[in-house]
Amino acid sequence: MATTENAPGEAQQERPSGYRLIDCDIHHMLPSQATLMSYLSARWQRYHERFGPRRLLETQYWVTGTHVLAARVDAFPPSGLPPGSDLDFMRAQLLDEWGIEYGILNVSEVFMFGTQPGEYGAALIRAVNEFTAAEWLDPEPRLRAAVAITADNPDAAVAEIERWADDPRFVQVLMTLRNEAPMGDRKYWPIYRAAAAAGLPIAVHVGGINGHPPGGGGWHSYYFEMHAGHVQPYQAHTASLTLSGVFDAIPSLKIVFVEGGFSWIVPLSWRLDRLARTLREEIPALQRLPSEYIREHFWYTTQPIEEPDRDEQFHTMVAALDLHDRLLFATDYPHWDFDAPDRALPRSLTDEVRRKIFSGNAIALYGLPLAP
Amino acid sequence: MIDCDVHCDVPDVETLMPYLPRHWQERLRENRWSGPAGVRHCYPPAVAGDPIHDIGSLRERVLTADTEAAIVTCYYAVESLRHPDLTADLAAAVNRWLQAEWLEPEPRLRAALVVPTLYPEAAAAEIRRWEWTDRFVHVLLPVVAQRTFGSRFYWPLYEAAQERGFVIGLHFGGVSGGPPTATGWPTYYVEEAADMANIFQGHLLSLVAEGVVREFPNLRFTLLESGVTWLPTLLWRLDKMWKSYRREVPWIDRLPSEYLRNRIRLTTQPLDGPEDAQKTLSYLREMELEQLLLYSSDEPHIHGSSSLDVLGLLQPEQQKLVLAENARAWYGITEAA
Amino acid sequence: MARHNLGPVTDFPEGKQRLVEVEGRSIGVFNVRGRLYALRNKCPHQGGPLCAGRVIARLESDRPGEYRYSDQEFLIECPWHGWEFDLENGQSWFDPQRTRVRPYPVTVGPLPTKPTPGPYVAETFPLSVEEAYVFIEVGT
Numbered sequence A: 001m002a003t004t005e006n007a008p009g010e011a012q013q014e015r016p017s018g019y020r021l022i023d024c025d026i027h028h029m030l031p032s033q034a035t036l037m038s039y040l041s042a043r044w045q046r047y048h049e050r051f052g053p054r055r056l057l058e059t060q061y062w063v064t065g066t067h068v069l070a071a072r073v074d075a076f077p078p079s080g081l082p083p084g085s086d087l088d089f090m091r092a093q094l095l096d097e098w099g100i101e102y103g104i105l106n107v108s109e110v111f112m113f114g115t116q117p118g119e120y121g122a123a124l125i126r127a128v129n130e131f132t133a134a135e136w137l138d139p140e141p142r143l144r145a146a147v148a149i150t151a152d153n154p155d156a157a158v159a160e161i162e163r164w165a166d167d168p169r170f171v172q173v174l175m176t177l178r179n180e181a182p183m184g185d186r187k188y189w190p191i192y193r194a195a196a197a198a199g200l201p202i203a204v205h206v207g208g209i210n211g212h213p214p215g216g217g218g219w220h221s222y223y224f225e226m227h228a229g230h231v232q233p234y235q236a237h238t239a240s241l242t243l244s245g246v247f248d249a250i251p252s253l254k255i256v257f258v259e260g261g262f263s264w265i266v267p268l269s270w271r272l273d274r275l276a277r278t279l280r281e282e283i284p285a286l287q288r289l290p291s292e293y294i295r296e297h298f299w300y301t302t303q304p305i306e307e308p309d310r311d312e313q314f315h316t317m318v319a320a321l322d323l324h325d326r327l328l329f330a331t332d333y334p335h336w337d338f339d340a341p342d343r344a345l346p347r348s349l350t351d352e353v354r355r356k357i358f359s360g361n362a363i364a365l366y367g368l369p370l371a372p
Numbered sequence B: 001m002i003d004c005d006v007h008c009d010v011p012d013v014e015t016l017m018p019y020l021p022r023h024w025q026e027r028l029r030e031n032r033w034s035g036p037a038g039v040r041h042c043y044p045p046a047v048a049g050d051p052i053h054d055i056g057s058l059r060e061r062v063l064t065a066d067t068e069a070a071i072v073t074c075y076y077a078v079e080s081l082r083h084p085d086l087t088a089d090l091a092a093a094v095n096r097w098l099q100a101e102w103l104e105p106e107p108r109l110r111a112a113l114v115v116p117t118l119y120p121e122a123a124a125a126e127i128r129r130w131e132w133t134d135r136f137v138h139v140l141l142p143v144v145a146q147r148t149f150g151s152r153f154y155w156p157l158y159e160a161a162q163e164r165g166f167v168i169g170l171h172f173g174g175v176s177g178g179p180p181t182a183t184g185w186p187t188y189y190v191e192e193a194a195d196m197a198n199i200f201q202g203h204l205l206s207l208v209a210e211g212v213v214r215e216f217p218n219l220r221f222t223l224l225e226s227g228v229t230w231l232p233t234l235l236w237r238l239d240k241m242w243k244s245y246r247r248e249v250p251w252i253d254r255l256p257s258e259y260l261r262n263r264i265r266l267t268t269q270p271l272d273g274p275e276d277a278q279k280t281l282s283y284l285r286e287m288e289l290e291q292l293l294l295y296s297s298d299e300p301h302i303h304g305s306s307s308l309d310v311l312g313l314l315q316p317e318q319q320k321l322v323l324a325e326n327a328r329a330w331y332g333i334t335e336a337a
Numbered sequence C: 001m002a003r004h005n006l007g008p009v010t011d012f013p014e015g016k017q018r019l020v021e022v023e024g025r026s027i028g029v030f031n032v033r034g035r036l037y038a039l040r041n042k043c044p045h046q047g048g049p050l051c052a053g054r055v056i057a058r059l060e061s062d063r064p065g066e067y068r069y070s071d072q073e074f075l076i077e078c079p080w081h082g083w084e085f086d087l088e089n090g091q092s093w094f095d096p097q098r099t100r101v102r103p104y105p106v107t108v109g110p111l112p113t114k115p116t117p118g119p120y121v122a123e124t125f126p127l128s129v130e131e132a133y134v135f136i137e138v139g140t
Helices: A033-038 A042-050 A086-100 A118-137 A156-162 A186-197 A222-226 A231-244 A265-278 A290-297 A311-320 A353-366 B013-019 B024-032 B039-043 B054-059 B084-103 B118-127 B152-164 B189-209 B230-247 B255-261 B277-286 B314-329
Strands: A022-026 A102-104 A143-150 A170-176 A202-203 A255-258 A296-299 B001-007 B069-073 B110-114 B136-142 B168-172 B221-224 B264-267 C002-008 C017-022 C026-033 C035-040 C053-061 C068-077 C084-086 C128-130 C133-138
Touching: A022 A086, A022 A255, A022 A353, A033 A042, A033 A118, A042 A118, A102 A118, A102 A353, A118 A143, A118 A156, A143 A156, A156 A186, A170 A186, A186 A202, A202 B264, A222 B189, A222 B230, A231 A255, A231 B189, A231 B230, A231 B264, A265 A290, A265 B189, A290 A296, A290 C128, A311 B277, B001 B221, B001 B314, B013 B024, B013 B084, B024 B084, B054 B084, B069 B136, B084 B110, B084 B118, B118 B152, B152 B168, B189 B230, B189 B255, B230 B255, B255 B264, C002 C017, C026 C068, C026 C133, C035 C128
Parallel strands: A022 A102, A102 A143, A143 A170, A170 A202, A202 A255, A255 A296, B001 B069, B069 B110, B110 B136, B136 B168, B168 B221, B221 B264
Antiparallel strands: C002 C133, C017 C026, C026 C035, C053 C068, C068 C084, C128 C133
């Protein structure tokens, strides 16, 4: 007979024992406005207080949903800080709990700040990167991070990349999913050159505000469809990038699609190839088929993991484009659609592929040093 | 064979004049309007093929001895005209032209009904006007639009369609005034055409989320010229999302994929499979897509290959279903004597 | 099966949910409108701490825009992915096993009957109250 009041949930045992684990998408965030202010100059503190962001997140879809701040209900720290903003709690609930060797931070604030205009936008995003370095990377050696940028201000974005290029703890550059133009647009090429020169992949994550309905066919009404509809913009970026010639111009450019799923890339590659072949005359300078660029230049985090009707269908998708080497495991902590390391991947994956997805691919992509 | 998507084009504005009210006859002639630019935008010459302007050309170039029926789509970008009367009158004119000069002389033909999608009440009125509901078989909704198609904004249109027994035909193309992608203006046509699949996807999400599948239990949707192979990954995502967010949309009382498999069909041109026809067939089988297919040639549009390359590999029983029987059941096309 | 005394019933007031550990298992005990329920604190989906979730009244709807709450039927919503489980019997609310549309005939008209509950079931434990103490039965 044992009754222990308020025992913590059974430890997330059965962590994938024997597997190194690298979490390629964790969302830390500012604990408060005061913290943000402390990283802004007086001028921008005042602006932030008196005017604030000028691009409005058009609606707060999560309000009609079932998860406050789109977070796991149990990810609210006892400290009272917002989910993902308490390092100690994140250590306990995520890094220690699962034995994560490296975690890659994609800061939550990029969602809103990644597309704020002008010098103010550049100042905000710089503040966020400084916060990341000082309050997350400095105290916690397991963490790595992305350099967040304001992509629609390419000059500022290039400056921001160059600022952090020599800090090996910044392992990629973070763009939001919804910018003013599709990613292949030439206005973004200076950003890609700067990232490639620094040896940093370009990561793209859900977020941003560009004034266009995310589906292309109108604004969604519900969180349900909006969230399910995150996939479409990634597809549009794939079309844009693979047709733009950017990979011929910048051969070392790497693209990481974060939180976009991956199975859609398979039918999209077929569709793009068909169109590119049939209409060769439209883009005479294009040297290769889109599927070839897709195979060489794209990576995908696994969360939210595909849950097809049958495991075989999962394998069909992975095999169709040899995605074994391209999938990067991610939990998306602290969001509600968190993928548990011990349960998310189909059981039928081979040991070899599992290792690649859990760590091998990330180690190769990001050049992460391994502990002895 | 029943060919569920064949294109004809209005040769010039003068062709429609007999079917337009006097006001537009005069005004459009005064202003020397040469027709909506949206048609050429959606189908530039590189993909339009040689447009089919009259029934004679259709018979000669598309209808074969094996064609039991063909559904003609006439896209006229009426949604690009915002004037509430013009957009409605143009739609009506196209329909009248189709009836007089295509359906009446050719009993094998069926047609898509053109409606002013910017004004759903006016669209409902146009739907209710038609007696020939067995010849006009679906209501044409080009997918590039300002509102997602599940929106309550469109419900008057759906009510009329359900009442009169029309299927809804979601079709490649359309003009909204905004970029036809989620992320801004594409650079190339190839890019825009590839991105069109995303717009279909967004509308399917909407039809489920907004509960159109529940509110209009007899309403069915054909996806025309949409591509086929992208559908499964969308269904998986929808089902996964529903398991988590059912409480936001409690009128969805079962897996979204169940609703959609029951309520949608897709035309076969283009299929968008791998180049190897056998591999495409394997994929269609594994993803259980065959039962959702309705054959289409999409003539005269240029796709680089025909879906018949894949469909020809089906077992005879399956072939019959995809080439004719699925469409017969879906549209209630009675067997020719 | 072993029976364990969880303590006085006054330790399980209405509207509260508590976690207890019994035979190495974390179990959530709920008092909802005077009735007691016990569920394993582990979601069958991905293993999340099910009993850290919210207790919600069953919400149904017959048409868009309508929201109908039950007075009597309650569910626990997993704090991770929001899956809903019946407090009474742990049954997941939806059918995760797709009923495929087979064979191939087109059905025109409303869908057939609703799907049956699927195989995802959260583990529940029988509770009883005797002389103001709460007992739980746990299998080995």
